Amino acid sequence: MIPLTRPAGPVPSPFNADQQARFDAGFAKAIAKYPADKKRAALLAVLHLAQEQLGWLPEAAMAYVGFLLDVPAVRVREVATFYTMYRLKPVGCHHLEICNSVSCWSKGSEALLKHAKEKLGVHAGEVTPDGKFSFGEVACLAGCGYAPSMVVNNYAYAEDMTPEKFDALIEKLKNEPGQNIADFPKNHDTGRAHG
Amino acid sequence: MANLPTPPMPLPQTSPVKILTRDWHLPECWTLENYLKGGGYQALPKALKMAPQAIVDEVVKGNLRGRGGAGFPTGMKWNFVRKETSFPKYLVVNADEGEPGTFKDRAILEWAPHMFVEGLIIGCFAIDCHVTYVYCRGEFRDGPVARLQTAIDEAYAKGWLGKNILGSGFDLEMHVVRGAGAYICGEETALLESLEGKKGYPRLKPPFPANAGGGLFKQPTAVNNVETLANMPAIIEKGGDWFSSVGCPKNGGTRLFAVSGHSKKTGVFEAPMGTTFTALLNDYCGGMRDGSTLKAIIPGGSSSAIMTAEEAEWMSDFDTLKTKKTMAGSGAVVFLDQSVNMAHALANVTRFYATESCGQCTPCREGTAWLSRLLDKLCRGEGEKKDVDNIHQIARQMEQKTICALADGAAMPVKSYIEKFRGDFDALVKG
Ligand SMILES: Cc1cc2nc3c(=O)[nH]c(=O)nc-3n(C[C@H](O)[C@H](O)[C@H](O)COP(=O)(O)O)c2cc1C
Ligand code: SF4
Ligand code: FES
Numbered sequence: 001m002i003p004l005t006r007p008a009g010p011v012p013s014p015f016n017a018d019q020q021a022r023f024d025a026g027f028a029k030a031i032a033k034y035p036a037d038k039k040r041a042a043l044l045a046v047l048h049l050a051q052e053q054l055g056w057l058p059e060a061a062m063a064y065v066g067f068l069l070d071v072p073a074v075r076v077r078e079v080a081t082f083y084t085m086y087r088l089k090p091v092g093c094h095h096l097e098i099c100n101s102v103s104c105w106s107k108g109s110e111a112l113l114k115h116a117k118e119k120l121g122v123h124a125g126e127v128t129p130d131g132k133f134s135f136g137e138v139a140c141l142a143g144c145g146y147a148p149s150m151v152v153n154n155y156a157y158a159e160d161m162t163p164e165k166f167d168a169l170i171e172k173l174k175n176e177p178g179q180n181i182a183d184f185p186k187n188h189d190t191g192r193a194h195g
Numbered sequence: 196m197a198n199l200p201t202p203p204m205p206l207p208q209t210s211p212v213k214i215l216t217r218d219w220h221l222p223e224c225w226t227l228e229n230y231l232k233g234g235g236y237q238a239l240p241k242a243l244k245m246a247p248q249a250i251v252d253e254v255v256k257g258n259l260r261g262r263g264g265a266g267f268p269t270g271m272k273w274n275f276v277r278k279e280t281s282f283p284k285y286l287v288v289n290a291d292e293g294e295p296g297t298f299k300d301r302a303i304l305e306w307a308p309h310m311f312v313e314g315l316i317i318g319c320f321a322i323d324c325h326v327t328y329v330y331c332r333g334e335f336r337d338g339p340v341a342r343l344q345t346a347i348d349e350a351y352a353k354g355w356l357g358k359n360i361l362g363s364g365f366d367l368e369m370h371v372v373r374g375a376g377a378y379i380c381g382e383e384t385a386l387l388e389s390l391e392g393k394k395g396y397p398r399l400k401p402p403f404p405a406n407a408g409g410g411l412f413k414q415p416t417a418v419n420n421v422e423t424l425a426n427m428p429a430i431i432e433k434g435g436d437w438f439s440s441v442g443c444p445k446n447g448g449t450r451l452f453a454v455s456g457h458s459k460k461t462g463v464f465e466a467p468m469g470t471t472f473t474a475l476l477n478d479y480c481g482g483m484r485d486g487s488t489l490k491a492i493i494p495g496g497s498s499s500a501i502m503t504a505e506e507a508e509w510m511s512d513f514d515t516l517k518t519k520k521t522m523a524g525s526g527a528v529v530f531l532d533q534s535v536n537m538a539h540a541l542a543n544v545t546r547f548y549a550t551e552s553c554g555q556c557t558p559c560r561e562g563t564a565w566l567s568r569l570l571d572k573l574c575r576g577e578g579e580k581k582d583v584d585n586i587h588q589i590a591r592q593m594e595q596k597t598i599c600a601l602a603d604g605a606a607m608p609v610k611s612y613i614e615k616f617r618g619d620f621d622a623l624v625k626g
Binding site: 033035038040041042043044045047048069071075078079082083084085086100101102103105106107138139140141142143144145146147151154155156157 | 292293294295296297298300301328332333334335336337338370372373374375376377378389390391392393394395412453454455456457461462463493497527529531535540543544547550551
């Protein structure tokens with residue numbers, strides 16, 4: 001059950017010391033953008049920040065963010081589930097998202113999705129057994145002229161993709177650290193497909 | 196890994212007038228140095244000496260139409276905000292760029308961030324706004340947003356942002372915030388909700404964002420697209436009459452056409468408002484890719500009604516396309532060739548709207564889902580003739596009944612694809 005009310009007391013932080021330092025610096029910047037009495041407006045930014053530390057948004061992180069911004073847990077959950085960039089369950093160290101909207105589709109994104117599935121040996125939304133990779137289908141990324149287009153770990157664009165370039169990307173990423181995926185208990189099923 | 200795609204420079208430019216792409220042929224065209232060399236930040240001191248109303252009057256004269264999708268006259272929108280007596284007022288920039296086919300705001304932020312920043316400062320001065328927010332789509336963090344933030348930091352350092360800008364007494368703070376993956380947050384009231392830290396549910400209007408009670412934190416707010424604002428320096432420097440003369444009647448200036456699909460060249464091309472699709476394809480994009488013939492054109496993002504190859508002679512301005520029952524929308528043009536079955540294309544487009552509907556309104560939530568299921572069924576070869584008629588009928592019933600325009604944007608393609616390419620649909624019907 002998601003509590004509807006604000007927590008009675010302080011909520012413990014889910015971060016280690018390094019993560020906390022980065023989070024705190026980002027938090028101060030995020031709330032400074034808004035009028036002093038409107039700090040809850042920074043909720044999206046602060047969720048991004050928490051996810052950047054942990055690789056996904058475990059329940060503990062959402063609770064902590066809600067506590068800091070004085071937003072009831074249910075509102076935090078509402079936002080975290082509404083936007084597709086937030087991950088409510090762990091993804092791979094490298095999470096690849098392939099656009100399948102109309103321009104990319106017209107340039108072969110479905111074949112690329114099929115290729116990704118074969119290459120990685122998992123379905124969309126699943127993580128490879130070594131934890132390194134996961135992939136999914138997403139909507140238009142504003143890379144339509146360089147189709148098919150994809151992003152790695154939400155932010156790094158890879159464009160004009162072909163199966164060969166995809167394979168080369170996987171080889172390259174294998175040796176790169178990627179995002180640390182924090183080991184928290186998985187959330188209950190949120191009823192929403194991710195990936 | 197490298198985050199910034201290499202701009203396709205030098206760009207093929209046959210536009211007689213370059214406004215937004217003026218510097219794009221330069222390597223590192225995004226730097227302050229290059230922007231200044233091209234004449235950057237000369238409009239700002241001029242604007243700050245003008246009366247704010249005089250700036251808006253130039254914009255009205257220039258026939259600047261919003262480049263986000265609706266083509267609303269920018270000067271008129273700013274006059275609505277100016278008339279309000281409640282303060283503070285906000286100018287919020289829509290850099291959410293989510294409409295399939297659209298990637299031109301990203302190009303501005305990456306390759307001409309200072310032109311946009313200068314335009315935004317002038318816009319804020321014109322409507323008496325002292326805190327502005329640029330709402331960018333979340334994925335832009337390391338590319339476009341990084342470039343934009345650098346430009347903003349440089350502008351602060353030069354005294355073009357902050358307190359008492361260039362000694363004019365005008366103060367302005369500029370903040371960049373990011374969304375988190377939701378197409379609907381491009382709709383202006385959903386964007387405002389998101390900016391307030393909430394899920395992106397469009398608001399029931401009135402009150403409109405420009406009016407007290409309807410904008411950011413309930414204050415009068417102008418929401419404008421990135422490209423709309425990037426035109427401001429040129430309008431101030433050369434005047435509204437000049438700007439208006441560049442385009443076609445009631446549609447001033449040039450437009451960044453984001454071209455994708457099966458043309459030989461794809462990318463962002465600057466051409467005068469109204470440029471025909473034939474000219475865009477042949478003169479800017481080098482025609483269709485080898486061995487391919489034009490079959491259909493998406494003229495303004497995936498929400499716009501489809502055009503046939505024969506209709507390529509149409510002008511691309513807001514008013515012409517409206518009379519042709521489609522729309523200029525976001526300027527995203529997709530040229531599709533004979534390899535495409537239009538029923539499959541429509542199934543793809545409709546799946547997008549079904550996924551992105553926020554779910555508040557029943558006709559939209561149920562309609563898009565139902566359409567998507569029926570189209571997928573048809574594409575699997577399991578459809579019947581009556582399904583095609585049903586799909587058309589459902590789309591008609593979704594129109595003009597909902598809180599925001601997403602439902603209309605989902606219905607418009609459905610009707611037009613079926614009406615103009617019925618054969619592709621019937622060919623998939625079983626038996
Ligand atoms: C579903 C939907 C999505 C939209 N997405 C965008 C978008 O991504 N970017 C944008 O600038 N405008 C978008 N718009 C249009 C905005 O609501 C608004 O009209 C525009 O930002 C106003 O700016 P302008 O007058 O400068 O064009 C969208 C509208 C709808 C209905
Ligand atoms: S029309 Fe669709 S997207 Fe717009 S508010 Fe209604 S349900 Fe949401
Ligand atoms: S359609 Fe794929 S990035 Fe736009």
